[in-house]
Amino acid sequence: MIEWHFLTGEYPPQLGGVSDYCHLLACALAQTGDKVHIWAPPSSGADPVDPGVHVHRLPDTFGPRSLRVLGKALSRPNPVRRLLVQYVPHAFGWKAMNLPFCLWLYGRRHRDRIWVMFHEVAYDLSLGQSLRHNVLGCVTHMMAAFVSRAAERCFASTSSWFPMVWRVHSRRRVEWLSIPSNLPTEAPPEAVAQVRTRYGANAAQPLVGHFGTFGELIAPLVEKVIPEIVATDPKCIGLLMGRGSDQWLPRLRQSRPDLADRLFATGALSASELATHLAACDLLVQPYPDGVTTRRTSVMAPLALGVPIVTTSGFLTEPLWHQENLVALAPVESPAEIVAQAEKLLKDASARHKLGKSGQDGYQRLFAIERTVQTLRRLPTYC
Numbered sequence: 358m359i360e361w362h363f364l365t366g367e368y369p370p371q372l373g374g375v376s377d378y379c380h381l382l383a384c385a386l387a388q389t390g391d392k393v394h395i396w397a398p399p400s401s402g403a404d405p406v407d408p409g410v411h412v413h414r415l416p417d418t419f420g421p422r423s424l425r426v427l428g429k430a431l432s433r434p435n436p437v438r439r440l441l442v443q444y445v446p447h448a449f450g451w452k453a454m455n456l457p458f459c460l461w462l463y464g465r466r467h468r469d470r471i472w473v474m475f476h477e478v479a480y481d482l483s484l485g486q487s488l489r490h491n492v493l494g495c496v497t498h499m500m501a502a503f504v505s506r507a508a509e510r511c512f513a514s515t516s517s518w519f520p521m522v523w524r525v526h527s528r529r530r531v532e533w534l535s536i537p538s539n540l541p542t543e544a545p546p547e548a549v550a551q552v553r554t555r556y557g558a559n560a561a562q563p564l565v566g567h568f569g570t571f572g573e574l575i576a577p578l579v580e581k582v583i584p585e586i587v588a589t590d591p592k593c594i595g596l597l598m599g600r601g602s603d604q605w606l607p608r609l610r611q612s613r614p615d616l617a618d619r620l621f622a623t624g625a626l627s628a629s630e631l632a633t634h635l636a637a638c639d640l641l642v643q644p645y646p647d648g649v650t651t652r653r654t655s656v657m658a659p660l661a662l663g664v665p666i667v668t669t670s671g672f673l674t675e676p677l678w679h680q681e682n683l684v685a686l687a688p689v690e691s692p693a694e695i696v697a698q699a700e701k702l703l704k705d706a707s708a709r710h711k712l713g714k715s716g717q718d719g720y721q722r723l724f725a726i727e728r729t730v731q732t733l734r735r736l737p738t739y740c
Contacts, residue, residue, distance in 0.1 A: 359734065360392045360438045362431070366419070366448020368395050368412065370402030374654050375443055375476055377539035383410045385730045396427060398450070418450030419458045428461075431469065440465075441733075442473045444504060446480065446497045453480070454496045459503040466507040472733075473508040474534060475501075476652065478521040501525045510736065514652035517673040534733075537726040538661040539654050540628050544636035552637035556621055562592040563703050566638035568631075568655050571601040578644040578669075581692045584613040586642060586699045587620065593703065597622040598634050599655075635659050640709060641666045642699055648674030648689055656684070657724055663717035665709045667698045683719045685712060 363383060367376040383393045387409030395412045398419070404412040413430070415423035431438070442462065447453035462471060479497035480490065502525040505511055511522060512534035519531045558564035565586055567579050579597075587595040595616070597606060603624035610617040623634055635641065641659045643649065648671020649656055659666055660683065669689035670678065678686060685702060687694040702709050722728075 358390055358392065358437060359386075360394070360435060361386055362394045362396060362438060362440045363443060364396050364419075364427075364440060365443040366398065366445060366450075368397040368400070369405050371397070371400050374539070375445060375448065377654070378476075378536060379443055380405060380407075381537060381539055381726055382729060383407070385726045386733070389730065389734065391734075396423075396430075398423075419455055420450060421457070424458065424461050431465075434468070438469065440469050440471045442471065442504065442508075444473050444475050444501075445477045446500060453493060454500075456496060456500055456503075459500040459507075462507040463503045464507075466509075471508050472510045473504055473512065475511065475513040475518050475522060475531075478513075478518050479525070498525055505529045515650045515673065516675050517650060532732075533651070535724045535728050536652050536654060536657060537724050537729060538657040538720070540635070540658045540661070541632040542661040542725075544629075544633045544662060548633045549637045552634050556594055556596060556637075558594050558637070558639075562594060563590065563639040564594050564596055564637060565640050565642060565699065565703070566596040566598055566635065567642050568598045568635060568658065569602075569643070570599055571597070571605045574646050575644065576605060578646060578689075578692070579642075580609060580612065582642060582644055582695045582699075584609065584616055584620070585692070585696045586703075587616050588613075589696070589700045590703060593619065595620045596634070596638065598626070598631060599623070600625045632658065632662060635664055636662045638664055640664070640699060640702055642695065643668040644689065644692075644695055645669050645671060646689060647671045649678055649684065649686070651675060651677070651724070657720065660684075660716045660720040660724070663713040665702060665712040666716060667695060667702065669695065677723070681719050681723075682712070682715045684716060 363379055365379045367373045369376055369380050384407050387393045393410045399414050417423050449455040449458050479501045480494040482491055482494040505526040511529055511531045513531050514536050516533050522529055522531045567583055569575055583595050587593045602622035606622035610620055641664050643656050643666055649668040650673050666684040668684050670686045671689040685698045687698045
């Protein structure tokens, strides 16, 4: 039996990808018989109640009062205790410059077995950006250096982060730890059929979706490719899913009034509703400006459900996406190729089914929560 202590900047009911990941992993570890403690900043909502998971709300966002509380709670030595730090620079407050927290971790390196999961590492340093951003880059690189030196083991959500961790600590070994889907991996067939009926999709009218939060970097790519894909077939229907999709839909309809009656959005949905809507799609189009990576939960969800995906290859895309037949890839700098890949799949139901099945099998083999739990629990507590 292992006693896990998650140190995280967010946990439900707080929203966010790290929040969802921590909740999923905490419950999965507790189901093995391990004890799980969550240490997170204050929240106005009710904490989830899960067997074997104990949520502790700190007095602030990992400031001096929180460090005193943590120090007192962890004062007694415990050979089966592991601190699992969910590291994102801005998650620990202080405008992403909480160096005291990182120094506190460094000071505990001989008292606790500290394992760090790098969801992000540090902000970039560049001559082409403002002094403020370079100061932030310098501080976050220092933070990552102290955290990696405090850690017995370092993990990263993508192998693309390995070089950055090596820059701040050249001797640090980093291991990849998969990020699973944070949505249900099955959807009731009758509910899926109802969703397709709601948007007028049938065997002859394909439903093409995009799932995301429509941030300023991804939204322009979506605006370029989704209307063009819908326009290739007069029967094709486009569906935008996720928080912010309903606010962004009018902009898309205004840019393509000829497609307005075939473009829809769901807005925010519950996890089960979102899984059902994803499963209802014939094809998902997920363009990312830096390329698809293993840290993208918005691609993990449709993979787990067996939905075929067209996505982009960019400078952060790991080799496995080229080696495994999980998705259809197109260069991020070529919207026309993204559209062409989608059009090709929409014309070939057999190819879509084959790609969806291959992606789902690959998800179970590489990314499922069971793989994450197995990795964490089988590793010895030494490097």
